[in-house]
Amino acid sequence: MMKHKSTKHLVNGATVIVCAGFEDRVLGALSQFEKLSVVLDRVILIRFGGNENRTNIDEIRKLSSRISNFGAPIEFSREEVEASDFSFLNHVGHEGKLLFDVTGSSRSLMIRLLSTLHDSDLSFDILYTEAAEYYPEKEQFEKQIGEVDVDTAEGLTTAYHRLSRYEQSRILHSSHCEIEEFDDLRGLIRPNYPLFLITFLTFKRGRLSAILSALEANAKLLIRGVPVRKDLKWRVDAIKVPNADLISDRELIDLETLNWEVTYDYLVSQYELDSNRFRYNFIVAPLGSKMQTVACWKFAKERPEVSLITSTPVEHYFDRYSNGSGETFYFPGF
Incomplete structure (x- = not known):
């Protein structure tokens, strides 16, 4: 049975670990909490470097100040988190639930965090926000490959070669x-x-x-x-x-x-x-x-x-x- 449910009655007073990647959906869970008038205990923000992530970092800071008892998030860079052997978990509250929002995490950091939470005997729940649209978008993709039957070997090969003409080689083939x-x-x-x-x-x-x-x-x-x-x-x-x-x-x-x-x-x-x-x-x-x-x-x-x-x-x-x-x-x- 699918284990996802409404969160309002479950997450008041929770600690949320959120990773500030660059995708729009990184803000999804915290924004939803604000709409539901959820009051968190604290937000632990793991920052990724790069200008592409700055907008979401700033928005998470604003959201945290509005919906958490601590106000500003407790912040760590990804490098600090990994170099400190995840001692940042000392900042996890002892009351309320621990929530790990996997949405903005890289795959490798997510796996390491999951193991660390598990090995620290911390019970936790997972949050995940879908995107509104995923790359490639349907209209763009269908325009690139044209009308072909990809269920046949010939059609699939034709579609592949047409896509190769549109997509940059260093992306498609690398x-x-x-x-x-x-x-x-x-x-x-x-x-x-x-x-x-x-x-x-x-x-x-x-x-x-x-x-x-x-x-x-x-x-x-x-x-x-x-x-x-x-x-x-x-x-x-x-x-x-x-x-x-x-x-x-x-x-x-x-x-x-x-x-x-x-x-x-x-x-x-x-x-x-x-x-x-x-x-x-x-x-x-x-x-x-x-x-x-x-x-x-x-x-x-x-x-x-x-x-x-x-x-x-x-x-x-x-x-x-x-x-x-x-x-x-x-x-x-x-």
């Missing part, structure tokens, strides 16, 4: 990404065991390309995210286009993007199927939605023999991310 590992999620790599890789399709195909290039997996499963919103269903077929040369005839596993439990249950089922856990070294590379990444983290955290890695582009293209802010979801019980 696999210039850093592979990131996590000290607590290195897993158990047994000598001479075959490798089982589970990873995700993404419109930022360089991330997937980097993972596939770095690992010689004997068995691979590619998960394709299925949005729950009707206006985003077109993306299920569209995501095949930038990844056409990576997926070939490989079967795609369709899992919804919002309910983390769907992805978690699937990972468990594949791990246990045919005694796979005893036959393979398992690596999971979360490249899908934020809540699918939460599922991958929980799956690996509960199984010390499973490795979790991710890939992060060396260069970001800020005009190729989401716009606007959508609904905010609340996921309790972590």
